[in-house]
Amino acid sequence: MTKPYVYMTRKMPASIVEKLEAECDVGMWEKEEEPVPEEVLEKELQTADALFCTISDPVNKENINQAENLKIIATMAVGFNNIDVEAAAARNIQIAHTPGVLSETTADLTFALLMAAARRIPEGIEVIKNNEWGAWAPFFLTGQDIHQARLGIIGMGRIGEAVAKRGTGFDMDIVYHNRSRKPETEKEIGARYVELDELLETSDFVCVMTPYTNETHHMMNREAFQKMKNTAIFINSSRGGTVDEEALFEALKNGDIRGAGLDVFENEPISADHRLLSLPNVTALPHIGSASENTRWKMAEMTANHILQGLRGEKPDHLVSL
Ligand SMILES: NC(=O)C1=CN([C@@H]2O[C@H](COP(=O)(O)OP(=O)(O)OC[C@H]3O[C@@H](n4cnc5c(N)ncnc54)[C@H](OP(=O)(O)O)[C@@H]3O)[C@@H](O)[C@H]2O)C=CC1
Ligand SMILES: O=C(O)C(=O)CO
Numbered sequence: 001m002t003k004p005y006v007y008m009t010r011k012m013p014a015s016i017v018e019k020l021e022a023e024c025d026v027g028m029w030e031k032e033e034e035p036v037p038e039e040v041l042e043k044e045l046q047t048a049d050a051l052f053c054t055i056s057d058p059v060n061k062e063n064i065n066q067a068e069n070l071k072i073i074a075t076m077a078v079g080f081n082n083i084d085v086e087a088a089a090a091r092n093i094q095i096a097h098t099p100g101v102l103s104e105t106t107a108d109l110t111f112a113l114l115m116a117a118a119r120r121i122p123e124g125i126e127v128i129k130n131n132e133w134g135a136w137a138p139f140f141l142t143g144q145d146i147h148q149a150r151l152g153i154i155g156m157g158r159i160g161e162a163v164a165k166r167g168t169g170f171d172m173d174i175v176y177h178n179r180s181r182k183p184e185t186e187k188e189i190g191a192r193y194v195e196l197d198e199l200l201e202t203s204d205f206v207c208v209m210t211p212y213t214n215e216t217h218h219m220m221n222r223e224a225f226q227k228m229k230n231t232a233i234f235i236n237s238s239r240g241g242t243v244d245e246e247a248l249f250e251a252l253k254n255g256d257i258r259g260a261g262l263d264v265f266e267n268e269p270i271s272a273d274h275r276l277l278s279l280p281n282v283t284a285l286p287h288i289g290s291a292s293e294n295t296r297w298k299m300a301e302m303t304a305n306h307i308l309q310g311l312r313g314e315k316p317d318h319l320v321s322l
Contacts, residue, residue, distance in 0.1 A: 072310030152203030
């Protein structure tokens with residue numbers, strides 16, 4: 001009997017590949033840090049029974065419709081905005097993702113970003129490296145207090161909640177905005193639900209943790225930044241598309257807000273000459289929210305399991321729900 005064919009869009013550790021090879025034929029893009037070219041992905045999808053992909057692989061309607069044998073797409077991520085889920089559903093192709101397993105790690109990084117932006121850590125490092133550290137000065141590199149400040153979370157889901165819990169350790173006042181209220185979370189961590197305008201107008205830190213959808217596209221636009229306090233700091237670990245980057249640049253440059261900590265950008269990798277990176281009050285990271293060794297292993301293993309479950313005809317543990 002011929003084995004099903006799995007295509008992996010990125011080089012994965014041998015044990016992950018071997019796990020799949022026990023039941024499948026495996027094809028793989030052999031580079032770890034370079035995404036598979038679109039034409040290669042398109043060709044592989046014409047014969048694949050399963051796809052193991054990452055956030056940087058656009059899986060669009062055209063290649064889904066040409067994927068005659070495809071039964072399951074398993075992405076090594078919780079966010080799945082790179083996949084046309086409607087086109088997959090129309091062809092009964094399952095989509096699996098990795099919720100939960102990366103929430104704490106992503107929250108750690110998000111809080112680190114918040115702290116780095118508030119206390120101007122990247123600027124401090126530059127001062128030392130450039131030999132610019134002079135005498136102690138009363139108002140040198142003064143930043144923003146984190147303790148007892150108000151943390152506003154837009155998107156109080158798995159990761160948002162984990163960020164909020166970290167905030168409670170700093171005695172922060174937590175407010176949040178979702179499309180629906182979460183009474184259990186309110187009780188457990190003492191967070192208060194507010195309308196979006198109130199969150200923007202009163203928070204010292206505004207942190208976006210929603211998925212990227214048509215609804216959240218450029219949710220942080222010029223109007224939203226203008227509502228924020230001019231002492232406030234904006235944090236984004238969701239997806240770059242939730243923010244209008246031109247509006248963010250203007251807000252930072254004009255002093256409408258104090259600073260920003262960004263792990264994600266509209267176009268990744270962001271170009272080194274992007275205007276946002278020229279601003280001293282931007283703390284930027286290369287989309288490493290879930291990048292702890294432990295968590296990335298768990299995500300890879302979970303993704304391989306989802307493929308095997310789907311190909312065996314079992315229900316994968318974490319299907320994307322439409
Ligand atoms: N930087 C990184 O490396 C990482 C980034 N991510 C990003 O984080 C996102 C969130 O992940 P996770 O917490 O697991 O997801 P969840 O689905 O658990 O949480 C998302 C939350 O956003 C809320 N939400 C959705 N749409 C809107 C909207 N239009 N307005 C306000 N709130 C909204 C949801 O509540 P409700 O439905 O009630 O509105 C929900 O509470 C991922 O989709 C991914 O894009 C994830 C991992 C790592
Ligand atoms: O899981 C995701 O959605 C990421 O962005 C990377 O972990």
